[in-house]
Amino acid sequence: MRDGKGVPEARIRENGGQFQARTGTITTPHGQIQTPAFIPVATQAAMKAVLPESMAAEGAQAMLANAYHLFLEPGDDVLDEAGGLSTFMNWPGPTFTDSGGFQVMSLGSGLGKVIDMSTGASPLGDSQMAPGQKRMARVDDDGVWFRSYLNGDLHRFTPEVSMRVQHNIGADIMFAFDELTTLHNTRAYQEVALERTRKWALRCVSEHHRLTQERAHKPYQALFGVIQGAQYEDLRRQACRDLSGMGFDGFGIGGALEKSQLGTIVRWCTEELPENTPKHLLGISEPDDIFTAIDNGVDTFDCVSPTRVARSSAVYSPTGRFNLTNIRFKRDFTPISDTCPCYTCTHYTRAYLRHLFKSKERNAATLASIHNERFVLDLVAGARAAIDDGTYFEYRDEFLGSYYGTTQPNI
Structure with a gap:
């Protein structure tokens, strides 16, 4: 069911002998899953506030x-x-x-x-x-x-x-x-x-x-x-x-x-x-x-965390998680993340998203959820590529250093 090979011994030694990351393919009747992979949760055969078509467009496998x-x-x-x-x-x-x-x-x-x-x-x-x-x-x-x-x-x-x-x-x-x-x-x-x-x-x-x-x-x-x-x-x-x-x-x-x-x-x-x-x-x-x-x-x-926190206005960014309802975003006409290619970031600003949450509009949860799911999906896709090209440790350390290295979002 799973095809793929382990990481070469040289890379395992680089991580003190404990590194077991690997890429591979899981084959199912409905298609393949390239691993490592994040699997979004559709608890009741539906993702809360997000259409399946949107998840496919954002790269969910x-x-x-x-x-x-x-x-x-x-x-x-x-x-x-x-x-x-x-x-x-x-x-x-x-x-x-x-x-x-x-x-x-x-x-x-x-x-x-x-x-x-x-x-x-x-x-x-x-x-x-x-x-x-x-x-x-x-x-x-x-x-x-x-x-x-x-x-x-x-x-x-x-x-x-x-x-x-x-x-x-x-x-x-x-x-x-x-x-x-x-x-x-x-x-x-x-x-x-x-x-x-x-x-x-x-x-x-x-x-x-x-x-x-x-x-x-x-x-x-x-x-x-x-x-x-x-x-x-x-x-x-x-x-x-x-x-x-x-x-x-x-x-x-x-x-x-x-x-x-x-x-x-x-x-x-x-x-x-x-x-x-x-x-x-x-x-x-x-x-x-x-x-x-x-x-x-x-x-x-x-x-379920990416969509759960999104419904309360919490969104991920390369420099950490923050809440869109913060007053500082009232006139912030930039996307949640200027490096994110998701539907939300390419069409809407922080100011607009804050307005939706403050107005209790239902599409606030939809747009924040799309972004959060894409953020995690891209994180894992990046890790998958980095394992294959030998840059995993650099990718991991740079990502985590940026995400946890500051208490302020990139505003």
């Missing part, structure tokens, strides 16, 4: 949708009848779906939409809820009971149900159903959850094979296993060894990771996993995290 949300609305059977996710959302390129594991964690702990990247001053532990939240999911060895956030209806997800739902949705790449833990959980619970995830992975593979044969008239859908284990090296490496022999087409590296440990944890995984399989890091998009992931052998990654 693939999109990721959420199996949990599509199961609830409109229903995975509707997508199957429509011809699959790509047809349903009018996106001609490759697609991914996650398994619903993240939603299980967030509903079960009340931690919300963002993975908690630290234990915090007062860790919740294994059974406590986040303050002011109500538990809407419960995990057992067979699967998960959860209540819909839409109407409170009770539903059951098992590995077999997750596979059926994702096959119906029809994405090119799916993820096995896993139990996502957080850094609030104890070591003892991490061990229990990891063994549960291992058993679920076996069930996912079995059901995936059954459904693939049953749906032989449909294009083949690849299945990625998900590596958990939190911040524990032995658990991460064991998870990789356990899942490596199950016949997965690729792997997702999941779970809450302390930011300072991101590269180390990813490297544990990429050292253990089969070299010729794609590796996807779930849920990161800050520039330093992206380079850390690439440095350590990640091929693809996704995150």
Whole structure:
């Protein structure tokens, strides 16, 4: 599924023996993905405020949708009848779906939409809820009971149900159903959850094979296993060894990771996993995290952050992130970035975008989102080219030095 070669030994030595960045190609029924690649998120078969055509024009290669949300609305059977996710959302390129594991964690702990990247001053532990939240999911060895956030209806997800739902949705790449833990959980619970995830992975593979044969008239859908284990090296490496022999087409590296440990944890995984399989890091998009992931052998990654922050007027620039609603932009008739070729920067000024946000016009989110997605897509495309031409270290250091080296935007 993945073609490409690793970085020459000379470049690995340049980075103290830890450099694992590589380029390659993932081939799917809906086209190829040149890696490393950022995969924009279309949670409900739609990017918030942005048309698929706009994302294609800005260079997106693939999109990721959420199996949990599509199961609830409109229903995975509707997508199957429509011809699959790509047809349903009018996106001609490759697609991914996650398994619903993240939603299980967030509903079960009340931690919300963002993975908690630290234990915090007062860790919740294994059974406590986040303050002011109500538990809407419960995990057992067979699967998960959860209540819909839409109407409170009770539903059951098992590995077999997750596979059926994702096959119906029809994405090119799916993820096995896993139990996502957080850094609030104890070591003892991490061990229990990891063994549960291992058993679920076996069930996912079995059901995936059954459904693939049953749906032989449909294009083949690849299945990625998900590596958990939190911040524990032995658990991460064991998870990789356990899942490596199950016949997965690729792997997702999941779970809450302390930011300072991101590269180390990813490297544990990429050292253990089969070299010729794609590796996807779930849920990161800050520039330093992206380079850390690439440095350590990640091929693809996704995150909702570019569009989420855009809806609150935060935009990326080569010298850092800033908010367009700041008064200093009221008469600033320059683009967000004069080096950005996106639709927004080639047609609109900071002053106009500020006006849209202050006037609460909906196209404010659209235009800011287009820019932010293009910024991340171009960042990764630049890294991909730099790996191939031998200038990756210079590209990375110059980009990060500019982005984090000043607290003021280029105004």
